[in-house]
Amino acid sequence: MKTLLxxxxxxxxxxxxxxxxxxLRGATIHTVSGPDIAGGSLLVVDGAIxxxxxxxxxxxxxxxxxxxxxxxxxxxxxxxxNIGLSEVGSVRETQDTAEIGDFNPQLRALIAVNPxxxxxxxxxxxxxxxxxxxxxxxxxxxxxxxxxxxxxxxxEMEVRRAAALHLRFPALQTxxxxxxxxxxxxxxxxxxxxxxxxxxxxxxxxLREFFEQARRYQKAKAAAGRDFKSDxxxxxxxxxxxxxxxxxxxxxxxxTIREALQFAEKEKIRIILAQVREPGKMAAELKAKNxxxxxxxxxxxxxxxxxxxxxxxxxxxxxxKAGVKFAFGTFNTSASRNLPYQAATAVAFGLPYxxxxxxxxxxxxxxxxxxxxxxxxxxxxxxxxxVTDDDPLETRTQVKHLFIRGREVSLDNxxxxxxxxxxxxx
Numbered sequence: 001m002k003t004l005l006x007x008x009x010x011x012x013x014x015x016x017x018x019x020x021x022x023x024l025r026g027a028t029i030h031t032v033s034g035p036d037i038a039g040g041s042l043l044v045v046d047g048a049i050x051x052x053x054x055x056x057x058x059x060x061x062x063x064x065x066x067x068x069x070x071x072x073x074x075x076x077x078x079x080x081x082n083i084g085l086s087e088v089g090s091v092r093e094t095q096d097t098a099e100i101g102d103f104n105p106q107l108r109a110l111i112a113v114n115p116x117x118x119x120x121x122x123x124x125x126x127x128x129x130x131x132x133x134x135x136x137x138x139x140x141x142x143x144x145x146x147x148x149x150x151x152x153x154x155x156e157m158e159v160r161r162a163a164a165l166h167l168r169f170p171a172l173q174t175x176x177x178x179x180x181x182x183x184x185x186x187x188x189x190x191x192x193x194x195x196x197x198x199x200x201x202x203x204x205x206x207l208r209e210f211f212e213q214a215r216r217y218q219k220a221k222a223a224a225g226r227d228f229k230s231d232x233x234x235x236x237x238x239x240x241x242x243x244x245x246x247x248x249x250x251x252x253x254x255x256t257i258r259e260a261l262q263f264a265e266k267e268k269i270r271i272i273l274a275q276v277r278e279p280g281k282m283a284a285e286l287k288a289k290n291x292x293x294x295x296x297x298x299x300x301x302x303x304x305x306x307x308x309x310x311x312x313x314x315x316x317x318x319x320x321k322a323g324v325k326f327a328f329g330t331f332n333t334s335a336s337r338n339l340p341y342q343a344a345t346a347v348a349f350g351l352p353y354x355x356x357x358x359x360x361x362x363x364x365x366x367x368x369x370x371x372x373x374x375x376x377x378x379x380x381x382x383x384x385x386x387v388t389d390d391d392p393l394e395t396r397t398q399v400k401h402l403f404i405r406g407r408e409v410s411l412d413n414x415x416x417x418x419x420x421x422x423x424x425x426x
Contacts, residue, residue, distance in 0.1 A: 027067025075129025080329025098137025
């Protein structure tokens with residue numbers, strides 16, 4: 001009896017194994033970076049992909065997950081959201097996206113992330129494993145962060161502490177769909193073009209002056225040595241000026257995009273254009289200058305009364321045709337779970353399917369500089385994986401398993417619990 005007990009105790013750790021080590025076999029593996037593998041196997045060791053192929057021998061005692069009839073994809077990435085920073089849009093106390101003042105480069109979104117947000121579980125259940133969460137407000141809002149959608153603390157969720165500095169580039173705009181649309185005057189009456197232009201020129205001048213202050217600070221610090229008194233705001237600009245940190249520039253329309261590119265060239269900074277809606281004739285220049293784009297929701301209304309009704313639907317296909325690299329962002333919190341359907345709409349309006357899938361996986365990882373870890377199913381990358389019963393861009397598809405760094409995470413969420421509650425109502 002004692003001998004049998006000793007054998008069982010010795011074998012128990014081996015049978016269970018680490019929670020982030022397993023062999024998934026018999027599934028169709030969609031690597032994204034290469035061809036699909038039918039009846040494939042995937043070996044994950046210590047949270048990283050160790051082997052991908054057809055015939056992989058399971059190491060002794062490893063946990064085996066049967067994937068027959070299922071599909072394996074890399075976890076999806078939302079390239080712009082406020083997850084963790086915003087809970088209920090109409091309740092001010094649950095908003096931690098903005099700070100007072102126009103220039104706040106020192107603010108870090110990461111340390112404000114709430115790991116217990118209900119939005120995280122809901123978004124995760126639809127196949128997303130990581131997101132770019134970014135601050136808003138002012139002109140320079142702060143530092144966006146890339147996070148995993150799992151972890152007890154923001155430290156555990158961190159993928160990249162500072163992914164980009166968010167700059168809301170000033171726009172010369174007189175009418176939008178939120179004011180003056182349909183022939184109605186915006187609240188408070190119309191503002192004269194002279195006044196709009198004055199405000200715009202003032203914002204541009206202040207932005208240029210702030211960058212000039214940062215450059216003077218950079219030179220003074222280099223010359224001063226140890227006794228230099230640091231300034232947190234200007235210190236936070238140094239990685240941008242040195243080209244180490246890209247700037248995520250919100251610019252929707254052609255004129256704003258053109259001016260943002262001119263500004264970036266003059267200041268010699270790397271930029272990622274965000275929330276682009278009407279690039280006009282700028283696509284060729286974006287391609288020539290190798291500037292990536294984060295597109296906003298394709299399931300959206302036109303910007304203006306006379307804008308094409310399908311402008312948001314067809315824009316991804318147009319940018320792909322022009323050779324511009326792009327990814328999708330929801331620029332939202334509650335809509336982040338719908339990210340795959342933004343890509344699906346673009347596919348329905350001319351974007352090749354493979355490019356639609358890349359726009360929520362590999363392209364996003366490349367744009368944010370984490371493609372050595374995320375974005376595709378390749379040996380050596382983190383095992384951020386979703387296992388589905390069909391195409392993840394289809395609304396009827398169900399996510400059966402989700403892994404973040406090889407650890408299977410729960411798919412339970414508030415939406416599912418409410419669905420079950422009312423499904424079983426007497």
